[in-house]
Amino acid sequence: MPSRAIDPDTVQAFVLVADLGSFTRAAEALDTSQAAVSLKLKRLEDRLGCRLLDRTPRHVRLSPRGEAFLPAARDLLAAQERAWAGLSPAPSRRLSLGISEHVAGPELPSLIGRIAAHDPNLVIEVRVAASRDLIGAYDRGEIDAVVVRDEDERRDGLLLATEAFGWFSAPGWRRRAGEPLRVATLAAPCGVRAAATRLLDAAGIPWTEVFVGGGILAVGAAVSAGLGVAALARRVAPAGAIEVGEALGLPPLPPADVVLLARPADPWALPVLRMIGATFRSAGTA
Structure with a gap:
């Protein structure tokens, strides 16, 4: 009966590529080359007899067989860690x-x-x-x-x-004519808050602080509640918020x-x- 053993190193490479969506990033995490990761994936696919990833010049996606195999791959790696821990418990x-x-x-x-x-x-x-x-x-x-x-x-x-930044508000929020821009910010000192208010002042845009949050989650909640606009990194803007800087004539926020x-x-x-x-x-x- 042919062996059904699978090299755990190839499974780890597969899981990292699936999680990070990139052979390059998986290679960084493993401290190896992209070619080495590609070779591991080929060995695993040959062993399993199916394609696990669909590759394009710009994207890496799981194939249907890859989607099905991913939970089992995670279980295999977890079982290996438990086995090693049982033989030689490592200190925390x-x-x-x-x-x-x-x-x-x-x-x-x-x-x-x-x-x-x-x-x-x-x-x-x-x-x-x-x-x-x-x-x-x-x-x-x-x-x-x-x-x-x-x-x-x-x-x-x-x-x-x-990181790209922008001015975000709730979809239904509108600035009233003649009213200072209503701004939600993080509490000082905050570099983004300082840069945003400095740009507003330099552009001659009157503004007023309507909410000061102790964290991004709180500022995002104020934006979603329609209290005003906030200068936020695009990745941490609350779900459903829209970028309104250009529509309101607000100064562009520099990347960081x-x-x-x-x-x-x-x-x-x-x-x-x-x-x-x-x-x-x-x-x-x-």
Whole structure:
């Protein structure tokens, strides 16, 4: 009877390509080449006798057989981790990660899931706050790594994406004639708030602050409730909100580089940091 064994390395490569939607990003997470990932996928497809991915020059999508195989692939990797843990239980490890309010978008749950699947013994501490606060905590050695907007053009960060910003409101919101622009913002100090209000002042557009939130979720709720407009990264704008900057004659908001700052103290942290970087690169525009 022919062997039905499957190389777990090829399965891991398949799961990463499926999650990140890119051979390039999967190669970054695995610290290998795109050609090596492609070869692993070919070996797996040959072993299974079916195509798992549909490839085009710009996109990678799961085939119907790939969709069916993905849950089993995750189970196989999880079983392998449990088997290793049973033979030689590893000590728990801890990684503290800071993510900017304007960067922590919809991929955050999947990122946490991938990190947990990669290292079940890892305790993940995630702090979501203003970029400036996180950079300060990182510089003081309080956080192992941060994903932040590069407000100070640092040279020690790894560029992950270039984030686009816009002015967003609820679909039914309208600015009343002669009334100052109603603005919802994050609490100061916030680099995006400072840049947005500075641009409004420079353009001679009267504005008034109608809502101050302690987090992006709160600002998004104010936008969805129709309180006014907010300057937000496009990825974190609330569902259903529309970009209204051009229609209202508001000044364009400049893009911002998103960088990863990290100082891994232990070798085990390196693949985790590669996973973080690849995830944000796959979700960003860089």
